[in-house]
Amino acid sequence: MALPQRVWMITGASQGLGRELVLAAIARGDKAIATGRNLQRLQELERISNENQSGTGDVADRPSRGECRALQLDITADVSELKQKAATALSFFGRVDVLVNNVGRGMVGVVEEMGFNNMMKQFMLNFFGPINVTNAILPNMRERRSGTIVFIGSRSSWRARFPMLAPYAASKAALDAAAESLKAELAPFNIGVLTVLPGGLRTTNWQNTNVMPVSPDARLDAPAANVRDMEAMLLPSLFTEASSQREAEEKARFDEGRIEDYATQRAEMLKWMHAQDGVQYGDPAKAAKAIIDVVCGEGLAVSKNQPRDNGDDVDFSDSIRLASLPELLVLGEDAEENIRERCLTVLRCLDEWKDVTRSIAHTK
Numbered sequence: 001m002a003l004p005q006r007v008w009m010i011t012g013a014s015q016g017l018g019r020e021l022v023l024a025a026i027a028r029g030d031k032a033i034a035t036g037r038n039l040q041r042l043q044e045l046e047r048i049s050n051e052n053q054s055g056t057g058d059v060a061d062r063p064s065r066g067e068c069r070a071l072q073l074d075i076t077a078d079v080s081e082l083k084q085k086a087a088t089a090l091s092f093f094g095r096v097d098v099l100v101n102n103v104g105r106g107m108v109g110v111v112e113e114m115g116f117n118n119m120m121k122q123f124m125l126n127f128f129g130p131i132n133v134t135n136a137i138l139p140n141m142r143e144r145r146s147g148t149i150v151f152i153g154s155r156s157s158w159r160a161r162f163p164m165l166a167p168y169a170a171s172k173a174a175l176d177a178a179a180e181s182l183k184a185e186l187a188p189f190n191i192g193v194l195t196v197l198p199g200g201l202r203t204t205n206w207q208n209t210n211v212m213p214v215s216p217d218a219r220l221d222a223p224a225a226n227v228r229d230m231e232a233m234l235l236p237s238l239f240t241e242a243s244s245q246r247e248a249e250e251k252a253r254f255d256e257g258r259i260e261d262y263a264t265q266r267a268e269m270l271k272w273m274h275a276q277d278g279v280q281y282g283d284p285a286k287a288a289k290a291i292i293d294v295v296c297g298e299g300l301a302v303s304k305n306q307p308r309d310n311g312d313d314v315d316f317s318d319s320i321r322l323a324s325l326p327e328l329l330v331l332g333e334d335a336e337e338n339i340r341e342r343c344l345t346v347l348r349c350l351d352e353w354k355d356v357t358r359s360i361a362h363t364k
């Protein structure tokens with residue numbers, strides 16, 4: 001029996017997990033709308049799907065049979081533009097069955113130095129952007145009483161106890177909480193919501209992480225330096241004379257907003273991040289396949305999905321599939337360990353402070 005074909009809309013598909021999600025969707029035989037800022041990279045995905053449909057493709061390990069359309073979409077655009085983009089996306093295949101809010105990047109920065117505007121930039125990308133894109137697509141899903149919204153969060157929202165992680169972890173935690181409430185709001189319309197919490201994935205995400213040493217008073221329009229650049233300037237062992245004009249400028253900008261008291265924490269954090277880069281636990285292609293399987297109730301997730309067998313017909317109806325979506329999808333043993341540890345800490349805290357917790361009840 002042919003599997004039901006779905007239409008996926010995936011944000012941030014030019015590279016990393018988003019790109020792998022598009023490849024996994026079209027390999028399943030589905031239709032994918034690959035969205036992102038870099039149209040050229042998205043058109044490469046269109047080319048792969050076209051060549052494989054016509055049998056001329058050469059991606060033996062990626063048997064793609066589905067169809068892909070590229071759409072330029074910056075998720076931080078204003079709401080009216082996002083609505084127009086949603087209309088274009090819907091015009092490609094007539095509907096979107098699954099929206100994957102994949103875009104997300106980190107800003108690492110000390111809270112005191114970040115200031116409101118920089119924190120807002122992080123929330124714009126990791127929280128308001130995904131919410132705005134979701135709102136632009138939801139009217140169509142509500143009308144059809146069908147759909148799934150996926151949010152790519154992070155284990156960092158459960159493991160925030162590191163200096164400089166506040167902007168990223170807080171923005172992802174906000175996304176988790178909003179998704180939970182959205183799940184309750186959308187259940188009556190047969191629309192599922194799935195939050196995915198990956199651990200480290202071996203993508204270029206960490207290299208693109210913005211290090212924000214800028215104080216609230218410093219120039220806010222200056223582009224943030226990335227980890228590699230900053231690390232070369234910061235770590236004493238690697239620090240050499242500013243070797244180029246750009247490095248010199250970035251060092252000057254960094255010094256402008258820097259609070260010296262945090263120097264050691266910053267250097268240690270950047271050193272840690274640098275050491276993690278390239279050895280992350282998770283394979284983004286496997287993560288993408290797992291997400292597709294869980295949303296579709298297939299492959300790795302088939303035992304969790306209990307379609308009703310009516311003789312000849314197996315009922316793959318949305319309501320059955322949605323009922324079997326996990327509360328949270330944790331990907332990677334590293335994420336599992338962090339989240340278990342956090343749960344145990346919270347339970348321990350509830351036990352140890354129970355007397356105080358329960359002390360505020362009205363006496364009658």
Ligand SMILES: NC(=O)c1ccc[n+]([C@@H]2O[C@H](COP(=O)([O-])OP(=O)(O)OC[C@H]3O[C@@H](n4cnc5c(N)ncnc54)[C@H](OP(=O)(O)O)[C@@H]3O)[C@@H](O)[C@H]2O)c1
Pocket residue numbers: 011012013014015016017018035036037038073074075076102103104105106125152153154155197198199200201202203204205206208280
């Ligand atoms: N990698 C990890 O270790 C890890 C761990 C936990 C969670 N995650 C989460 O997983 C998701 C995917 O991360 P990844 O590792 O695949 O990251 P990535 O390789 O850096 O890819 C991020 C994607 O988002 C796009 N993007 C950035 N800003 C955008 C904007 N304003 N509008 C539209 N697209 C934009 C990028 O496009 P451009 O090419 O235009 O920049 C790129 O395609 C993120 O939500 C991330 O927070 C990652």
